[in-house]
Amino acid sequence: MFHVILSACLLLVTFPDFSFSWFAWIAFVPIFFLARNPLSFKAAFGYFYILGCIFFLVTVEWLRHVSYFGWLFVSFLYATYFGCFGLLVRWFWVRRGLVFFFLLVPSAWVVLEWIRTEIPMWAFGWNLLAYSQSDHRAIANIASLGGVYYVSWLVMLGNVSVFFLVSSWRMKQNKRFALVSVIFFLAMLLVPVFWTREPHAAAHLPQTSSDDTGLSAIGGEQENRVRNRVHVAVVQGNIAQGEKWDINQKKRILQTYHELSRFVAADRPDLILWPEASFPGYFNIDESRFETLNLVQELHIPILVGGLTYESESVAFNSAYWVTEDGKVQSRYDKVRLVPFGEYVPWKTFFGFLGLNRLAQSLGVGDYSAGADVRVFSLKEGGAFSPLICFEDTFPSLARRAVAKGAQFLVVITNDAWFSKSAAPYQHLQASIFRAIENGVPVIRASNTGVSAFINARGKVLGRVQDQQGNSLFIGGGLARSIEISKLETFYQRFGYLFPAACFLTVLV
Structure with missing residues (x-):
């Protein structure tokens, strides 16, 4: 059990709030030693299942702010993936030999993460192993080749290499294989890091006179507008979850978003983003919507409004309304992947x-009800974008489909007020960073209580809505930035998205 606890501790500290990300490369080494020892398959499943329970109970503890039942249900359910991984690890060690163990263990991990993330209805792609590396851009940028799953594969390959290295030193055997495995791992890591390094990418991007951020904030010096940039503003209303649907708070909530919109409108953005369900009612039938439509007409700036849609007693949607500068609702996007x-x-x-x-x-x-598919909205000044609502940015396939349909940047509107001041918003931000890198497009986040942020196509967080103390959560405000929308098609977009399928075939063989 000591090995399980040690692996759990190492794995837990790699994610927010701790973010000691380098421990991810060795977190599974202790529990691999258990799989090497004489052990039944039932015991292997049990040890890894316990590791999964500890991992989810701690990293998604913020679910208890919504429901203690939901927190426990999610933790014990998704720990099953860890248990299945333990079965495969034990099987590969007993039946397949060192070489197959070395190659199949990372592939099995990727397959299980892929299923956990993309499976219909039960998908929960939160805290994937690769997300621990979101702050290390040199490593995170490898996702432009094979996506988040390729980075997870590399991290797990590192764990297996260290396991072989430590095992050969302790057991005084298989030293040559351990050395070869480490060399192979370093090659698989360093070659992609070199290939996706910043200078290589910069050579393919249009040159501009702006600084490396490519942004300007309200009150700051504005750069010259060029055709491959759009100026976008986000507003963060900071509406407490207990007040969002309180009829007595409705007027104050709308007033808050209207005032923030007027504030960011001073910088004349091409688009203003409101968070998920920021409009306190069914936007398509609520008379209060006319106040917001009149505001858009007054500002003469398009606004993407998060609001609910009522169609019948049995059909309702979580939507994003595209309101053009003339105050007309041109279209809407209905959330595809529901929680x-x-x-x-x-x-x-x-x-x-x-x-x-x-x-x-x-x-x-x-x-x-779930919407039909992703939507692409076009700005009058040029530039096309797709909105993702809530945790939809945790689905790599959904973001890829939006970009394939023509989106030049992605917009994430969300409400993480449910989870109080916890690690949840920062964990959520990690997913957005990887969606930007995978698809080579900027991602802009508008969140009710934070984190509202601008992320460039290389995964760099360029700016956040924050107060003077640097706090991003549970503060109100707005921010306007210019973003580069030149699209460089990534290898992931063309072929790299197939990497999990390749891992699946590898495990089957």
Whole structure:
């Protein structure tokens, strides 16, 4: 059990709030020693399952602010992926030999992360192993080749290499293989780092006279506008979750967003972004929407408004409304990937039989419908973007599809007020960083309580809404920036997205 606890501690400190990311490269080494010892497959599953339980119970502890039941349910459910990984690790060690163990263990991890992230209904792509490296841009930028899963593969390959190195030193055997494995790992890491380094990428990008941020803030010196830039503003209303749907707070909430919009409008942005569900009602039928439409017409600046959509008693959507500068609703995007047991109850017949439908309703679970597909909106001044709502930026396939349909930058509107002051918003930010790198496009985040941020196509966080003390969470404000929208198609966009499928075939063989 000591090995499990040690691996858990090393893995936990790699993610926010700790972010000692280098420990990710050795976190699994202790528990690999358990898999090497005489051990039943049942025990292997159990040890890794316990590791998964500890990992999720701590890293998503913020779910308890929504529901203690949800926190425990998610932790114990998704720990199953760790348990399955333990079975495969033990199988590879017993049946396949050193070479296969070295190659198959990272591939198996990627397959399980891929399933956990993309599986219909039950997907939860939070805190993938690669996200621990989001602050190390040289490593994170490798995602432009094979996506987040390729970076996870490299991190796990590093764990296996260190395991072989330590094992050969302790056991006085297989030293040559351990050395070769380390050399192979370093080659697999350093070659992509060299290939995706900043100077290499910069050579493909248009040269401008701006600084390396390529941005300007309200009150700062403004750069010359060029055709491959758009000027975008985000507003962060800082509306407490307990007040968002309080009818007595409705007027104050709208007034807050209107005032913030007027504030950022002073910088004459091409677009203003409101967070998810920032409009306190059903935007398509609520009479208060006319106040917001009149505001847009007054400012003569398009606004993307997060609001709910009512179509019937059984059909409602979590939407983003595209309101053009003339105050007209031109289009809307309905959220495609809904949060299970948050925005809907999956398998209603089954869970209704167990009585969980009533439990879910008592916990405030919504009953929304999923949208058809991603949408691309075009600015009058040039530039096309796709909105992603809430945790949709944790789905690599969704972001890739949006860019493939013509989006030159991605917009994430979210409400993380549910989770209080916790690691959740920073963990969420990590996903946005990787979506930018994978697709070679900027990502702009508008969050109710933070983190609202601008991320360039290389994954660099260029600016955040924050107060004078540098706090990004639970503060109100707005920020306007210019972003580079020149699109460089990444290898990930063309072929690299297939990397998890290649890992799946590798494990099958």
